Amino acid sequence: xxxxxxxxxxxxxxxxxxxxxxxxxxxxxxxxxxxxxxxxxxxxxxxxxxxxxxxxxxxxxxxxxxxxxxxxxxxxxxxxxxxxxxxxxxxxxxxxxxxxxxxxxxxxxxxxxxxxxxxxxxxxxxxxxxxxxxxxxxxxxxxxxxxxxxxxxxxxxxxxxxxxx
Amino acid sequence: xxxxxxxxxxxxxxxxxxxxxxxxxxxxxxxxxxxxxxxxxxxxxxxxxxxxxxxxxxxxxxxxxxxxxxxxxxxxxxxxxxxxxxxxxxxxxxxxxxxxxxxxxxxxxxxxxxxxxxxxxxxxxxxxxxxxxxxxxxxxxxxxxxxxxxxxxxxxxxxxxxxxxxxxxxxxxxxxxxxxxxxxxxxxxxxxxxxxxxxxxxxxxxxxxxxxxxxxxxxxxxxxxxxxxxxxxxxxxxxxxxxxxxxxxxxxxxxxxxxxxxxxxxxxxxxxxxxxxxxxxxxxxxxxxxxxxxxxxxxxxxxxxxxxxxxxxxxxxxxx
Numbered sequence: 001x002x003x004x005x006x007x008x009x010x011x012x013x014x015x016x017x018x019x020x021x022x023x024x025x026x027x028x029x030x031x032x033x034x035x036x037x038x039x040x041x042x043x044x045x046x047x048x049x050x051x052x053x054x055x056x057x058x059x060x061x062x063x064x065x066x067x068x069x070x071x072x073x074x075x076x077x078x079x080x081x082x083x084x085x086x087x088x089x090x091x092x093x094x095x096x097x098x099x100x101x102x103x104x105x106x107x108x109x110x111x112x113x114x115x116x117x118x119x120x121x122x123x124x125x126x127x128x129x130x131x132x133x134x135x136x137x138x139x140x141x142x143x144x145x146x147x148x149x150x151x152x153x154x155x156x157x158x159x160x161x162x163x164x165x
Numbered sequence: 166x167x168x169x170x171x172x173x174x175x176x177x178x179x180x181x182x183x184x185x186x187x188x189x190x191x192x193x194x195x196x197x198x199x200x201x202x203x204x205x206x207x208x209x210x211x212x213x214x215x216x217x218x219x220x221x222x223x224x225x226x227x228x229x230x231x232x233x234x235x236x237x238x239x240x241x242x243x244x245x246x247x248x249x250x251x252x253x254x255x256x257x258x259x260x261x262x263x264x265x266x267x268x269x270x271x272x273x274x275x276x277x278x279x280x281x282x283x284x285x286x287x288x289x290x291x292x293x294x295x296x297x298x299x300x301x302x303x304x305x306x307x308x309x310x311x312x313x314x315x316x317x318x319x320x321x322x323x324x325x326x327x328x329x330x331x332x333x334x335x336x337x338x339x340x341x342x343x344x345x346x347x348x349x350x351x352x353x354x355x356x357x358x359x360x361x362x363x364x365x366x367x368x369x370x371x372x373x374x375x376x377x378x379x380x381x382x383x384x385x386x387x388x389x390x391x392x393x394x395x396x397x398x399x400x401x402x403x404x405x406x407x408x409x410x411x412x413x414x415x416x417x418x419x420x421x422x423x424x425x426x427x428x429x430x431x432x433x434x435x436x437x438x439x440x441x442x443x444x445x446x447x448x449x450x451x452x453x454x455x456x457x458x459x460x461x462x463x464x465x466x467x468x469x470x471x472x473x474x475x476x477x478x479x480x481x482x483x484x485x
Binding site for chain 1: 214337339401402406408409410415417419421426428430443444445446447450452454463465466
């Protein structure tokens with residue numbers, strides 16, 4: 001688990017693995033603790049003068065301390081609510097800034113990967129039925145070492161060609 | 166032929182200490198033979214582009230050669246029977262026959278020159294043993310020497326050499342497509358009742374519609390050349406063929422590196438708006454269209470998108 005978290009922070013996990021792991025971190029408080037400690041370690045190593053120690057817990061605590069408004073509608077209350085909303089927004093914004101900062105600092109690999117991705121697999125459409133003829137013509141002369149796949153693509157291509165007829 | 170297979174198996178056992186690469190290539194020969202020399206019947210899954218298709222395949226050897234039957238188990242009912250270069254399709258209760266002379270040339274699947282091409286372009290290594298469909302399988306990994314082709318991983322049945330699983334991976338080790346047997350019977354009593362039933366039923370006999378466009382073409386040598394093929398791709402074929410919906414014959418040039426192939430199709434551009442420039446894909450196969458000098462060029466291959474693009478961009482006419 002710890003290794004996976006570390007890999008996630010280094011941007012070494014694939015998207016689906018990362019999502020899966022983030023889900024587990026959310027559910028598992030121990031893992032969540034590890035996640036925070038690793039970030040703290042990273043922050044200390046990179047920028048010792050800006051250490052955010054367990055900021056999210058503090059924000060959460062402050063949010064809980066905010067009064068819950070149960071009173072009926074009224075002008076004064078509305079005013080109060082707006083204040084609450086604003087302070088909440090401010091807290092969220094602060095979290096956002098920290099998150100953004102840690103992204104800037106800690107995940108140099110992330111933008112790089114994002115840039116590499118389209119080169120590897122450009123957004124390409126499904127092959128349209130009309131182009132199946134090219135595929136069949138191509139399959140005729142493909143090396144037949146892996147005959148199993150040859151057969152499977154063949155049934156696929158030929159079937160779709162005929163369905164479309 | 167059986168004897169040949171066992172001979173190869175023995176050769177491999179004897180060769181175990183002769184070096185990794187050699188073993189894998191001998192194994193490949195066994196794999197290639199096994200696909201044609203084994204009676205088997207099983208269900209396999211084809212997974213590509215977040216889709217899954219299930220088919221049943223039955224392969225038997227009769228006195229007059231191999232018979233292969235493929236049935237789709239999901240979606241509309243499709244059935245294909247292959248025998249001696251002839252193909253019968255049974256789609257939506259209608260039987261049609263496909264002519265394909267090229268299919269004769271498919272056996273043996275692995276020619277000696279293909280093996281040498283393969284070893285020049287891929288690092289072949291054994292990757293342990295795993296269980297697939299209840300059988301022990303030897304895993305082989307073919308890593309290309311550049312990033313212009315995919316990684317191929319195959320799982321071959323330890324006893325017969327039959328392929329139990331095939332995966333194509335990209336450079337990030339993500340699966341691009343894979344075929345996996347989920348259930349398989351090797352040898353033994355396999356249903357052969359379908360073999361006699363391949364002839365078109367009486368009711369359709371009046372109007373058999375041949376399934377185009379698998380038609381043989383004539384060998385040719387056009388002046389179209391490719392400047393930037395990935396290293397190791399060698400020209401294996403150039404033909405002129407008729408294709409469905411095309412008025413003029415289409416030139417097809419095929420290059421292969423032993424594991425995958427790239428086809429280049431050249432035809433006069435008829436201004437069809439459907440043939441817009443662009444990339445499309447299905448599993449490991451990528452297709453790229455482009456109009457060049459009033460010709461529509463199409464590149465198709467089991468190679469990454471960047472490779473079909475690179476190949477197409479380097480196509481030029483070298484004639485007068």
